[in-house]
Each structure stands twice: as structure tokens, then as C-alpha cells.
């Protein structure tokens with residue numbers, strides 16, 4: 001398959017987010033278990049024989065959520081619940097909600113009353129990661145989740161099965177990470193928008209099939225001549241990449257995203273799972289060593305230091321804080337992160353977005369102005 | 381407006397709280413480390429280790445009651461902290477950056493302990509503080525108790541208490557004193573028991589004490605819990621409440637109805653609300669909020685029971701558990717209706733209230749209402765809107781009684 005065909009196909013997956021899951025259910029006569037982004041061990045859902053489906057919100061009709069969630073709730077959770085109430089997630093047989101903030105911690109009960117599902121689990125991540133107690137607890141929690149999945153499927157999840165799934169997802173993470181590198185080396189071959197669209201597709205389709213496409217794509221890209229072109233190197237920091245269109249604005253203005261800490265970006269592909277260990281312990285270890293985010297600011301790797309260091313290592317010229325309005329953890333981190341960058345002489349802006357509407361012209365203008373400021377003319 | 385007979389104990393409260401703040405200010409000079417604590421966290425360990433516990437949430441409530449939360453918040457908002465965050469946090473962060481301190485300055489920490497049983501806001505706020513004041517930060521992590529409490533979660537909390545104690549030994553350079561811990565736990569038990577006896581008098585009809593009284597008298601159970609001062613205070617209060625009851629001094633004149641209230645009072649509007657309800661002969665009898673301090677520790681198993689008490693506090697329980705808790709209070713106190721305050725500051729208690737209203741109404745057949753506002757920041761309070769919600773509710777109460 002040609003590169004263009006592969007990219008086009010993956011774009012279609014993202015445009016029609018229920019396409020592959022419905023197809024799979026039809027063919028396999030299996031069940032789909034969704035998860036709110038992210039940090040959910042997809043490997044376990046996969047090993048249980050379910051289709052892991054990542055819900056990353058969407059342009060939903062928010063009035064559906066109004067009767068359940070106050071207007072000050074973040075638009076990611078509001079739009080996800082709205083999608084469910086609109087019937088747009090009716091292919092889901094189950095849902096796992098990772099608890100990363102007060103909203104995700106409280107929404108499960110609301111969800112279960114508003115839109116009952118035969119399987120709804122909380123994934124109670126530890127909020128501290130640096131002390132020994134966290135690891136023991138996390139292994140317990142993973143085991144609990146595994147047992148709940150077993151009850152729902154009526155089948156044991158063997159260690160072998162988990163190891164197989166881990167291997168598949170490790171491949172997937174490796175391939176996506178490789179794609180990231182190729183994008184950085186040869187942005188003309190794969191744009192910002194294309195790269196992140198593909199990561200988004202990973203949440204929506206079977207990993208086995210995706211891996212095949214990714215192998216093909218990488219092969220094609222590796223054979224392509226690099227077209228050296230000076231770009232403005234950017235880092236995006238935030239919870240979720242929304243709206244995807246912001247990447248078009250960056251593409252159009254000579255920007256190159258070389259790193260991020262987003263849940264539907266680098267955080268999805270960052271650390272690998274060891275394959276020789278007890279698989280649940282290995283899953284726990286991956287979780288504990290992931291890059292810092294607003295809901296984990298580990299003392300051994302404070303987020304603001306991580307941002308500065310990554311920006312320096314990657315020769316970043318500017319950081320875009322892409323924040324969902326009403327995302328509390330992000331908001332609490334923002335000022336200190338911004339200060340740390342400023343003190344290191346790294347320019348940054350903050351753009352606040354919501355899932356409600358199509359991106360406004362204002363976002364485009366701000367991105368343009370920022371790139372112009374940090375890039376100067378000679379760079380583009 | 382009705383004429384209140386002031387509580388004699390109010391004088392003791394003033395003295396105690398004055399002493400508390402003074403102690404905070406003095407501690408640092410005397411080399412006693414000031415430990416920031418969250419309201420629902422094992423302060424008993426801090427007392428036993430000989431540190432001075434300070435509660436920044438209390439500062440936020442005070443700023444609210446003095447009607448300056450919005451002003452303090454502006455200093456935080458200027459840095460990019462959104463006005464949608466918890467007002468207590470905005471007051472705390474705002475005070476750090478503010479140049480004026482109309483309610484006095486927050487007592488600066490030497491060490492920060494956060495426990496996320498209540499919410500995820502406190503850890504984030506305290507992280508900010510630990511960077512601002514450049515002091516160590518320690519999180520006690522409470523996973524949500526979904527259904528029945530799990531042994532493994534208790535054990536996780538217990539392990540963390542041990543980590544906390546080891547850490548305190550390092551900080552103080554002294555071995556931890558378990559005998560002292562048992563003494564402190566005993567004092568906490570006593571204060572909580574007496575406090576709950578006082579709260580329970582709201583079930584009498586007519587009642588000598590209600591939620592608005594409790595909102596006033598709760599400061600020592602938060603700040604002095606674990607000391608003899610708290611025990612003395614609530615012993616005095618209990619005595620006075622009983623005397624008032626005998627003398628026919630009730631919380632409101634002519635009590636016709638009792639209602640359940642969720643959750644935190646609106647500090648800058650305490651008086652306004654208490655008069656509004658009183659004018660409709662309605663006693664706000666009970667709120668899960670003031671019942672937060674209902675701990676009961678087993679002195680034989682101090683750490684285990686600290687873990688169980690602080691992990692399994694109701695705000696850290698499932699949706700269904702919390703619905704049941706409201707139903708229990710409504711029944712126990714003989715409520716005729718319920719009012720849910722959807723507090724935009726407090727996501728962990730505000731979320732789900734609309735669904736809970738429907739469920740509680742269905743199960744009890746009682747009238748109930750939800751209104752939107754903020755506990756401290758008056759910019760988010762609209763008298764018109766709140767009355768638009770509450771007045772029809774009072775009508776429903778009356779017609780249900782007919």
C-alpha cells in the first residue's frame with residue numbers, strides 16, 4: 001500500500017470513530033469495553049478478548065449532559081457523556097474510567113445512572129508514585145481490574161494472554177514512537193496533523209491491524225528522501241489534543257511539533273512494558289515511570305523540570321500550553337510551569353479550548369502570531 | 381428577623397481560635413514546625429509528633445465569611461489560576477501573591493501534608509504551595525472506596541501512614557511516640573463523640589440547635605481535634621445546648637419543618653440563609669458536612685483504625701453510598717425536605733447532585749431542590765436565582781404539610 005492510502009485510511013478511522021469497532025463486533029461477535037483517556041491498561045482489556053475503545057470526547061450535543069453535569073464540569077467529560085446519551089457510543093458493552101481528578105472520580109456513579117452499562121469499572125490510579133506503597137497498591141488494583149474483566153467475559157485471563165497483549169501494545173508504542181521520529185526528521189513526509197491523527201486512530205481500531213498499517217507506513221517513510229526544511233520546533237503541553245485542527249494552523253505556519261505530554265499524544269506511547277516480569281507488576285511499573293502529567297507530579301521528576309529539560313534536549317523554540325477550560329489539574333500546574341519556562345528563556349503561550357465547538361478563528365490567529373514571534377521570517 | 385439569644389460558648393470559641401492563631405504564629409519562632417494539613421487527614425499523628433497543624437481550608441472559609449474571598453482570589457487569577465477553581469485554594473494561593481492581607485496572612489508551612497480523601501483539589505493546591513514556600517510535600521493517597529471497603533486499600537493507607545511516620549521521625553529527629561498517639565486519639569474520640577451529641581439535638585422537635593449553629597461551632601472540631609481544648613469546648617457546648625433546650629431557647633422560633641442540607645454553608649451568606657429559612661419556620665437540621673468529624677478510633681489498633689477512619693470518610697465513597705447516607709440523615713432527623721447546594725468550588729461534593737436529587741426525591745417522596753452558588757466567592761451568588769429556587773421549595777414544604 002502507498003503511504004497516501006495508508007494515511008487516508010487512518011484519517012477515515014478518525015473521521016468515523018465507530019467504524020472499526022462496529023465492524024469488529026460484527027465479525028468477531030465480541031464485546032467492546034471503552035475507556036476514558038488515558039492511562040488505562042489496554043493490554044488487560046485486549047487480553048480479556050474485548051475491543052478496547054478509547055473515548056476521546058467529540059463534538060457532541062452538550063445539552064444531553066446538562067441534566068447530569070454542571071456547566072463547570074470539563075467539556076471532555078461533558079462531551080463524552082453526551083455522546084453516550086445521544087446513542088453514539090451504543091456499541092460499548094463496558095466502560096473503564098481512570099480516576100485522575102475529581103471529575104473522573106465522581107462521574108462513574110453519574111454515568112451508571114444516566115447511561116447504565118453491564119460493565120463499569122473505576123480504575124483507581126495511585127496519586128503518588130514515588131513511595132514503595134504505590135507500587136504494591138497498583139498491582140492490587142490491576143489485579144482487581146483483571147478479575148472484574150474475567151467475571152464479565154466469563155473466561156480466565158491467563159498470564160500468557162497478557163504477555164501476548166503486552167507484546168502487541170509494545171510493538172504499537174514502538175511503531176508510533178518511530179513515526180514520531182520520522183516526522184521530526186522529515187516533516188515534509190508526514191505532517192503534524194497526520195502524525196497525531198494516526199495516534200488518535202490507535203484508540204479506535206484493533207491493534208493488530210493498526211500495527212500492519214504502521215509497518216507499511218514506516219517502510220514507505222524510511223525510503224523517502226528527506227526534504228530538509230527549517231521549521232519552528234514546538235512542544236505542546238496539556239491534557240488532550242483538542243481541537244486537532246490546531247495542528248493544521250501549525251502546519252500552515254511552518255511549525256513542527258517535536259514533543260508533547262498529551263494523553264492522546266506522547267503520554268499514550270511513552271514507556272514500554274517489560275516482558276520478562278510478572279505481567280501485572282510490569283504494567284504497574286510502566287505506569288509509575290510514565291512522563292509527568294497534571295495528575296502526577298512526581299518529586300523525582302517534577303513536571304516543570306521535565307518540561308524545561310525536554311524543551312532544551314529537543315531544541316524547542318516555543319511551548320504551546322493547550323488547555324481544556326475547567327481542567328483543574330492543568331490549571332493548578334500552569335503558572336509554575338510557565339514561570340519555569342520563562343526563567344529558562346523558552347517562549348510559551350496558553351490556548352484554552354473546549355470540546356463544544358469547531359475551533360475559532362481566534363485560535364488560528366494566536367498560533368500564527370506566536371509562530372511569527374518565535375520563528376522570525378528566516379525560519380519558515 | 382428573629383432575636384437570637386447568643387451562645388455563651390461563643391466567648392470560649394473566640395478565645396480558643398485566638399489562641400490557635402497565636403500558637404501558629406509562635407510555633408515557627410519557637411522552632412516547632414508548622415505542618416499544613418487538609419481537614420480530613422490524620423492530624424492525630426501530627427500532634428503526636430509534636431508539630432503544629434494548620435488548616436489552610438479554614439483560612440479560605442474565614443476569607444469567605446469576611447466577604448473578601450473574591451479580592452484574594454484576584455491575586456491568584458492574575459497569575460492564570462481560573463475563577464472556576466475551589467475558592468479555598470484561590471484564597472490560599474491568592475494570599476501567597478497578595479500584597480494586602482485583610483484577614484491576616486496565612487501561616488506559612490515548614491512541611492505540607494495533603495490527603496485526597498476529600499478531593500483532588502487539595503493535593504494540587506498544596507503542590508502549588510510547596511513550590512511557592514519551597515517546603516517538602518507529602519501526599520496521603522486515598523483511593524475511592526467503591527463498594528465495601530477493601531482490605532488492600534486499607535493496607536495501602538496503612539503503609540502510607542507508616543511512611544508518614546518514618547518521614548516525621550526524620551524531620552523531627554525523634555522516634556515516634558505511640559503512647560502519645562493513643563492519648564491524642566482518645567482526645568479525638570471524645571471531641572467527636574461530644575460534637576455528634578450536640579449535632580443530634582437537632583432531631584428534637586423543636587430543636588435547640590441546627591446546621592447554622594453547627595457551622596459556627598465547628599471550628600474547634602477541625603482545628604483543635606486531638607487536644608483537651610476541643611474536648612472541653614464541646615463539653616461546654618453540649619451542656620449549654622441542653623440548658624437552652626430546657627429553657628425553651630430553640631434554634632428558630634416556631635419550628636414547622638426540618639430539612640436536610642448538602643453540604644458546606646455559604647460562608648458570606650450564613651446569616652442571610654439562616655434568616656431566610658427561619659422566616660419560613662424551617663430548621664436546617666442536618667448536613668453531611670458537619671458530620672464529617674465523626675471519627676472513632678480503636679486505641680488498641682491505632683494505625684489501622686486511623687487508616688479506616690480517614691480512608692472511608694463519606695466523601696470518598698461511591699455515588700450510591702452517598703445517596704444512602706443522605707437518606708439515612710433525612711430519616712434520622714425526621715426531615716420534611718432537602719436542599720442541595722451545588723457548590724461550584726467543590727466538585728467532589730457538587731458533582732452528581734442533580735441525579736441524586738431525583739433519586740432521593742423518588743425514594744422519600746419529599747420535596748427537594750438544587751441551587752447553584754459558591755461557598756465563599758460572592759461573585760457567583762445571585763440572590764434572585766437562589767430565591768427563585770428556594771421560594772417554590774418552601775411552598776412545596778407547606779403544601780405537603782397540608
Ligand code: SF4
Nearest residue numbers: 466498499501725726
Ligand atoms: S474542593 Fe471541596 S473538599 Fe476540596 S478544598 Fe475545596 S471545598 Fe474543600
